[in-house]
Amino acid sequence: MPDRVLVCVAWPYANYLLHVGQAAGAYLPADIFARYQRLRGNDVLMVSGSDCHGTPITVTADREGITPREVVERYHPKILEVWERFGISFDLFTTTLTENHYAVTQDMFLRLLEKGYLYRRTDEYLFDPEVGRFLPDRYVEGTCPYCGYTEARGDQCDNCGKTLDATELRDPRSKLSGARPVLKPSEHFFLKLSAFEEPLREWVSRQPHWRRNVQNFTLGMLNEGLKDRAITRDISWGVPVPVPGYEDKRIYVWFDAVIGYLSASKEWAQTRGEPEAWRPFWQDPATRSYYFIGKDNIPFHTIIWPAMLLGYGGLNLPYDVPANQYVNFAAGQKQSKSKGTGTWMLDLLDQYHADVIRFYLTTIMPESNDSVFSEDELIRANNDVLIATWGNLANRVISMVHRNFGGTVPAVASRTPESTALLAECESMFDAVGNEFERCHFRGGLQTALQLAQSANKYLDERAPWKAVKTDPDHAAETLVTALDAINALKTLLHPVLPFSTEQLHADLGQEGAVRTQGWRFQPVQPGTRLGPARPLYTKIEPREAAEA
Numbered sequence: 200m201p202d203r204v205l206v207c208v209a210w211p212y213a214n215y216l217l218h219v220g221q222a223a224g225a226y227l228p229a230d231i232f233a234r235y236q237r238l239r240g241n242d243v244l245m246v247s248g249s250d251c252h253g254t255p256i257t258v259t260a261d262r263e264g265i266t267p268r269e270v271v272e273r274y275h276p277k278i279l280e281v282w283e284r285f286g287i288s289f290d291l292f293t294t295t296l297t298e299n300h301y302a303v304t305q306d307m308f309l310r311l312l313e314k315g316y317l318y319r320r321t322d323e324y325l326f327d328p329e330v331g332r333f334l335p336d337r338y339v340e341g342t343c344p345y346c347g348y349t350e351a352r353g354d355q356c357d358n359c360g361k362t363l364d365a366t367e368l369r370d371p372r373s374k375l376s377g378a379r380p381v382l383k384p385s386e387h388f389f390l391k392l393s394a395f396e397e398p399l400r401e402w403v404s405r406q407p408h409w410r411r412n413v414q415n416f417t418l419g420m421l422n423e424g425l426k427d428r429a430i431t432r433d434i435s436w437g438v439p440v441p442v443p444g445y446e447d448k449r450i451y452v453w454f455d456a457v458i459g460y461l462s463a464s465k466e467w468a469q470t471r472g473e474p475e476a477w478r479p480f481w482q483d484p485a486t487r488s489y490y491f492i493g494k495d496n497i498p499f500h501t502i503i504w505p506a507m508l509l510g511y512g513g514l515n516l517p518y519d520v521p522a523n524q525y526v527n528f529a530a531g532q533k534q535s536k537s538k539g540t541g542t543w544m545l546d547l548l549d550q551y552h553a554d555v556i557r558f559y560l561t562t563i564m565p566e567s568n569d570s571v572f573s574e575d576e577l578i579r580a581n582n583d584v585l586i587a588t589w590g591n592l593a594n595r596v597i598s599m600v601h602r603n604f605g606g607t608v609p610a611v612a613s614r615t616p617e618s619t620a621l622l623a624e625c626e627s628m629f630d631a632v633g634n635e636f637e638r639c640h641f642r643g644g645l646q647t648a649l650q651l652a653q654s655a656n657k658y659l660d661e662r663a664p665w666k667a668v669k670t671d672p673d674h675a676a677e678t679l680v681t682a683l684d685a686i687n688a689l690k691t692l693l694h695p696v697l698p699f700s701t702e703q704l705h706a707d708l709g710q711e712g713a714v715r716t717q718g719w720r721f722q723p724v725q726p727g728t729r730l731g732p733a734r735p736l737y738t739k740i741e742p743r744e745a746a747e748a
């Protein structure tokens with residue numbers, strides 16, 4: 200029986216272009232994982248969409264003098280273009296502007312209200328006296344009360360990752376006018392997070408497979424005590440609050456964004472004409488659901504969303520939340536679209552093969568520590584590792600079979616112990632790499648697969664088939680066939696990371712169909728197979744200093 204796996208990926212705000220931090224932090228790991236699970240033959244549903252609400256969108260709209268909807272219409276297609284060109288294989292990438300999403304969000308709201316997990320409360324909120332508007336979330340900046348970071352936003356501190364109430368900020372200033380805000384009362388709905396403290400603590404403690412930092416961060420928040428949080432805002436853009444008297448307010452963007460995972464699953468089911476198909480992904484307790492996010496999103500996925508799910512009832516909690524640290528632009532400077540610091544994915548895709556970018560970003564995936572993106576390092580990774588260890592291996596062997604055996608895989612009678620050893624390594628790699636990918640260790644999975652490429656290179660160098668072919672053609676044939684077997688294994692092992700070039704190689708190895716439908720297993724190349732052309736998988740890139748000189 201195949202397993203069922205739900206792959207949920209953070210909803211990017213449709214207010215800017217996507218940068219490498221988001222790609223390496225959330226989208227690429229999710230995609231490698233989903234591709235790996237599909238190869239295993241599991242039922243996978245991978246969903247996300249553009250987050251079209253909240254102050255990140257309205258702040259951009261105000262700044263650019265356009266409507267929030269126009270902001271979304273400008274950036275959503277650009278996001279879709281990145282998925283297409285970068286090979287992020289969503290089953291559905293939608294938006295939070297659909298009727299379905301509004302309905303699912305309001306249903307969640309009303310059910311939580313009915314069950315007593317939402318209540319109304321009047322508090323004082325920051326208000327800009329100059330423009331006469333409340334200042335929710337990102338309309339206000341100030342100093343973080345926890346870490347002293349001076350550019351904390353009203354909703355959270357990017358430095359220490361704490362979620363904030365705007366009124367907690369020290370020295371707050373309005374993003375609309377720069378004015379010092381005043382306090383003004385307003386009534387809002389609150390999510391009774393405090394009611395979930397114990398069940399959440401019990402649940403989080405039972406997740407030994409979680410990343411240590413995710414678990415500790417979450418337990419830390421639980422130990423400090425959960426405060427109930429306002430889930431409506433004085434703002435005119437967002438999902439309407441389905442309660443009379445709240446016409447001027449909207450549901451808080453994070454409340455509706457996390458519901459997006461569920462609403463997108465329902466939309467996917469409707470679109471494929473099986474409206475109930477979302478249920479097993481959410482209601483069968485055997486389904487594992489993974490949430491791929493960056494570290495700033497942890498509280499929303501390990502506390503707020505699980506609390507909402509517990510309150511709603513009958514829906515699976517996350518199985519794992521493999522949150523990543525940050526990819527920085529330069530040491531200590533986060534890639535951030537709202538701050539305008541970053542390397543844009545569309546620019547990179549104009550310059551480099553998608554698989555080269557995927558390869559390099561996997562090597563710097565911030566699984567345990569922050570990392571730094573560098574274009575020079577990308578070029579080095581392409582030339583010195585990707586091509587030197589893997590691309591050349593495939594290209595050399597296919598070329599030699601063309602040169603010496605007319606492009607047809609020769610038959611071999613028996614294999615020497617060195618060849619048998621390499622084949623055994625091919626077999627065992629499927630478990631070794633699979634175990635890494637299964638645990639969301641994508642750097643480790645890639646490094647492990649590359650060890651097989653190194654073994655194959657060493658094997659070839661030791662047996663020098665280019666020389667042996669003149670004196671002992673059978674020996675050369677055995678070497679090349681065994682090397683082709685290793686290349687065929689690597690093609691599958693590397694497919695989740697390098698989907699485009701491994702599909703090309705699959706054709707060049709004379710194989711039918713597509714790698715993605717072959718299964719996660721070792722398959723030797725059959726004798727008599729006609730190989731395709733020996734096309735290089737990647738091209739060498741001139742280092743930038745040389746190019747500029």
Ligand SMILES: Nc1ncnc2c1ncn2[C@@H]1O[C@H](COP(=O)(O)OP(=O)(O)OP(=O)(O)O)[C@@H](O)[C@H]1O
Pocket residue numbers: 209210211212219220221222223224225255491492493494495496523524525526527533534535536537538565
């Ligand atoms: N530099 C980064 N490194 C790793 N992950 C990141 C980075 N920036 C964003 N992410 C993750 O990518 C996902 C989508 O990000 P989001 O749309 O919030 O972008 P952002 O650049 O953080 O935006 P903003 O600066 O407006 O908060 C989130 O899960 C976020 O944690």
Ligand SMILES: [Zn+2]
Pocket residue numbers: 343344345346347348351356357358359360361
């Ligand atoms: Zn802070």
